[in-house]
Amino acid sequence: MDSYIELQLLPDPEFPANMLMNALFAKLHRGLVSSGEGRIGVSFPDVEQKGVGLGARLRLHGAATDLERLMAVNWLQGMRDHLSCGSVNLVPANAAYRVVRRVQAKSSPERERRRLIARKGISAEAAVQAIPDSAAEMLRLPYLLLSSQSTEQQFRLFVEHLPVQKEPVGGAFSAYGLSSTATVPWF
Template sequence: MDHYVDVTIRSDADVGVNQMMGTLFYKLHVWLSENMPNRVGLCFPKMALTPGDCLRLHGTETDLKAVIGGNWRYSLLMFIQMQPVRPIPANVQFCTVQRVQRKSVHNRRLRSIRKGWLNETEVVSRIPGDHDRRLDLPFIVVRSHSSQQVIKIFIRQQVRFEPVEGGFTSYGLSKDGSTVPWF
């Protein structure tokens, strides 16, 4: 990963930043999974309580030029601004950007019954409802490409001092703790 490109949501867009980030994230996900799976990583340089208005893509110069020239962007051109592909600056830190999932109590109960681990009376006492804690992380709302369900993708970014080699998911998120440059 020696280059990056920033994709920013325009402040004058008629839709909300979070909604537009979800659309941008989804369109990139579909395009990346079909065209260059596991080769492009991303981060959210302005993430705080929400992912923010900037999505930074990391990869080789050739891969990133293919991404910014891809047909995924046509319906978004009036809502986003893409910077040119640039080399990564010297002396950067690194960041792991991961999806965090928490299984709901309801889903854990159904799975325990389906697998035969517990019956319907045991499941309520063995998996109480008070363990269903909410994740306190920024998230992106997208529609699943495969199931068409609306899902929340919770994101955790952790700064690292050493790079970790590895691949990326079809969402561009870290797989096996892989890092992207952070600056």
């Protein structure tokens, strides 16, 4: 993972940055599904700035050949007027590393109860006792609002940047460019 591409959203009077980032990330997901093969990771360099959510920059990390292959798919179609896309660059030698992962909240006790009933065959009353409404987990992480292509329902994809570390950890990335174990360069 020696290279990166930086995508910077341009200010737009009609669309807020978070709406554009949602659209950009949805397109990236489709591009990664068709050509990413688990070798491209993402990071959001502005995430730690207070009040900006994930920010207006998205970095793609990987080997130069993998990044060039992704960019050849033309997954940015329809977004080019809304962003500045850098070229493939080498990661700075002094870069640190961090895991950028998806966190899934257990925010719907009702959904969890339905799953429990289906799996264990217990009654609705027993499921309510096992999973009370107070079990809902509210995350305070930045997120992307995406739509499922299969169900067409919107969902929040919560993104967490784990603490910075000195050494890289290899591994595969999801079709969202996220991993629970593999690191991306952080600079």
